[in-house]
Amino acid sequence: MNPLRIFWLSSAAAMAFTLAACGSKPVVEPPLVELSPAEATAMAMKLWRDDDLTRHPKGSCSGCHGADFFDLARNGATNVDLERRARIDGASAQEAKALIQAIGQMRLQYQIPVTNARAFRPFQPSGAQILPDLTDAPHIAAVKRDIAFAQNLEPLLPTLYGAPIDSLEKAKKARDELLDLVKGSNLAGANPQMLNLRKLPTGVLYPLWSADLHHSPAEGTFNDWIADIAHDAKPARKAEWHALQNTYLENPNNQTFWKMYVAAKDMTQVPLLGACTADGINPQLACGAMDDFNRHKFLSALIGQHMMRLETLGRLEEFFADGIAFTYLETDPSFAFTQTRGNTEFLPANPWEIGDMGRTMLESTQATGSFRDNLRKLGYPEFALNSIDAARAAGTEEQALRLTWFWIGFTFDPSFARISGSNATKVAEYMVGSLIEERMFNHNAFMTLIRLASKGTLPEANVKIINKQVIYQPIKFIMNFSYFIGYGRAILSNTWNESKNLKFPTDLKTESTNLYSRLTGNGFRMATYLQIESLEKDSYSTADLTSIRGWLSDSNNNGTIKYGTIHTIQEHFTAYHSSTATADTALLELLKTKSGAVTY
Numbered sequence: 001m002n003p004l005r006i007f008w009l010s011s012a013a014a015m016a017f018t019l020a021a022c023g024s025k026p027v028v029e030p031p032l033v034e035l036s037p038a039e040a041t042a043m044a045m046k047l048w049r050d051d052d053l054t055r056h057p058k059g060s061c062s063g064c065h066g067a068d069f070f071d072l073a074r075n076g077a078t079n080v081d082l083e084r085r086a087r088i089d090g091a092s093a094q095e096a097k098a099l100i101q102a103i104g105q106m107r108l109q110y111q112i113p114v115t116n117a118r119a120f121r122p123f124q125p126s127g128a129q130i131l132p133d134l135t136d137a138p139h140i141a142a143v144k145r146d147i148a149f150a151q152n153l154e155p156l157l158p159t160l161y162g163a164p165i166d167s168l169e170k171a172k173k174a175r176d177e178l179l180d181l182v183k184g185s186n187l188a189g190a191n192p193q194m195l196n197l198r199k200l201p202t203g204v205l206y207p208l209w210s211a212d213l214h215h216s217p218a219e220g221t222f223n224d225w226i227a228d229i230a231h232d233a234k235p236a237r238k239a240e241w242h243a244l245q246n247t248y249l250e251n252p253n254n255q256t257f258w259k260m261y262v263a264a265k266d267m268t269q270v271p272l273l274g275a276c277t278a279d280g281i282n283p284q285l286a287c288g289a290m291d292d293f294n295r296h297k298f299l300s301a302l303i304g305q306h307m308m309r310l311e312t313l314g315r316l317e318e319f320f321a322d323g324i325a326f327t328y329l330e331t332d333p334s335f336a337f338t339q340t341r342g343n344t345e346f347l348p349a350n351p352w353e354i355g356d357m358g359r360t361m362l363e364s365t366q367a368t369g370s371f372r373d374n375l376r377k378l379g380y381p382e383f384a385l386n387s388i389d390a391a392r393a394a395g396t397e398e399q400a401l402r403l404t405w406f407w408i409g410f411t412f413d414p415s416f417a418r419i420s421g422s423n424a425t426k427v428a429e430y431m432v433g434s435l436i437e438e439r440m441f442n443h444n445a446f447m448t449l450i451r452l453a454s455k456g457t458l459p460e461a462n463v464k465i466i467n468k469q470v471i472y473q474p475i476k477f478i479m480n481f482s483y484f485i486g487y488g489r490a491i492l493s494n495t496w497n498e499s500k501n502l503k504f505p506t507d508l509k510t511e512s513t514n515l516y517s518r519l520t521g522n523g524f525r526m527a528t529y530l531q532i533e534s535l536e537k538d539s540y541s542t543a544d545l546t547s548i549r550g551w552l553s554d555s556n557n558n559g560t561i562k563y564g565t566i567h568t569i570q571e572h573f574t575a576y577h578s579s580t581a582t583a584d585t586a587l588l589e590l591l592k593t594k595s596g597a598v599t600y
């Protein structure tokens with residue numbers, strides 16, 4: 001029998017006359033033929049990489065999704081959606097059919113589980129947000145999840161949640177319990193399941209792989225994994241780029257992945273963005289951040305696709321290293337080629353940057369009004385604007401991007417030391433802000449204590465790159481609680497920030513505050529003991545000492561006093577820990593003496 005036998009006649013007839021992707025001229029599509037498995041894959045891959053803008057006005061599928069269509073196989077895209085989106089993006093009926101067939105084959109080959117694309121949030125720890133089925137208003141649900149998060153943490157951090165920490169030994173135990181959650185180890189004995197931050201359930205909802213406005217207004221957002229603007233090969237580099245993709249697809253591992261990743265910078269370009277005017281509002285900042293946002297989104301899609309692939313093969317953890325992700329790029333000589341990626345003091349942290357560059361891009365358009373209008377001001381093409389729910393506010397989008405991508409970024413580098421040179425990032429300033437905005441105070445305290453413990457302990461969080469060499473710096477503990485305690489925030493009654501339209505029931509506030517003050521109080525004690533020890537045993541330059549004193553001291557500027565860390569911690573103790581007042585005050589006094597800090 002003729003292998004090119006015609007089938008699907010009825011739909012072929014129905015599609016005989018369709019509109020070409022870019023114009024209105026009716027074209028006659030040839031009848032559909034049945035394809036062998038190899039033919040289907042070959043045709044699907046040819047479509048996937050076709051970056052001819054006359055056929056595919058948004059660029060190639062690969063320019064937004066990744067090297068192949070593994071993501072669509074994994075996320076459970078239905079045949080109807082595959083057909084719909086492929087056709088929208090310029091595929092012929094035959095190509096769409098080939099793609100559907102190739103994806104079906106891939107699902108069988110990798111034994112990919114059946115998934116609902118509308119709920120598929122890859123890498124969400126334990127597979128679901130904490131308390132996924134709450135029906136409360138979002139602000140109440142966030143607080144309930146935050147409380148449940150803390151309750152889950154209690155057995156994992158028994159020292160921090162236990163009796164008041166009253167010795168250096170207990171402080172170290174508390175720190176080691178935190179570090180076990182960073183490293184996925186059980187050295188301190190409270191983490192028998194060897195959870196790490198990528199496995200620890202959280203109240204933060206991870207992004208869908210694909211959020212498509214077609215399905216609901218809630219999906220009209222950039223807050224998903226697939227890039228919104230294509231990065232296609234520069235014409236002169238196309239052959240090399242495809243060769244790197246092929247090598248990766250033939251043997252997907254960290255070597256082949258990072259080769260493709262680092263080459264993306266030189267080999268791809270963004271052909272489709274209009275002129276960024278930012279409508280006269282800080283265009284320099286906004287337009288720069290927009291370019292960065294799109295690049296980070298594309299690179300995150302590559303990372304996400306690689307993670308999915310490794311996860312399906314049962315090899316996800318090989319992508320990370322314990323502690324801070326990807327440090328093998330600097331310690332394993334076989335990854336020396338990744339040195340071309342720029343300032344190697346920083347490790348790939350594209351997911352974090354989606355949150356941070358999304359913030360900069362939107363704040364620079366003042367993040368008021370609709371998200372669509374903001375994108376128009378930035379010069380995004382119509383197809384990108386049309387993928388956004390017209391009613392979505394820019395501020396809503398900004399907070400959604402920040403909350404979710406900051407948390408993912410945190411699980412990559414819990415020390416915040418290797419993400420970027422931004423001082424705000426190093427102290428997680430905007431992540432603190434996003435968690436407080438949701439009243440997720442317990443997540444915030446946990447994140448902050450993990451940051452201090454990681455930065456104060458992990459060698460890889462304390463490096464300088466000098467002449468392309470990684471130089472490990474002496475590690476000193478520094479209790480820079482920074483924005484976590486700024487503006488009186490360590491007292492929650494200052495921070496619920498209720499209004500007529502935003503109220504929280506008293507019992508929830510009480511429960512949240514109890515858990516928060518237990519963790520935070522002991523976190524302050526832990527940090528104080530560790531800081532005192534470090535001041536005693538490590539050698540501090542005058543500059544180091546001055547900077548620590550700066551954190552801890554109050555400053556008196558002509559009678560206007562700005563309160564520092566010691567004062568703020570004392571306030572927290574006074575508010576929540578009156579029964580240990582004597583010991584707590586004595587501990588802070590000792591810190592004052594050892595550091596030379598001044599309080600008023």
Ligand code: HEC
Pocket residue numbers: 047048056058059060061062063064065072077081082083085086089090091099117209210211212213221224226227228229230387
């Ligand atoms: C300019 C970037 C871009 C290009 C080019 C692109 N896509 Fe997508 N695709 C996306 C984004 C972003 C989403 C997520 C949904 C959304 O934002 O509309 C998506 C979602 C999808 C989905 C899932 C839709 C759903 O129901 O969740 C399918 C299927 C898909 N794309 C197929 C393709 C195919 C096939 C091509 C090439 C012919 C292609 N895409 C080209 C960006 C792109």
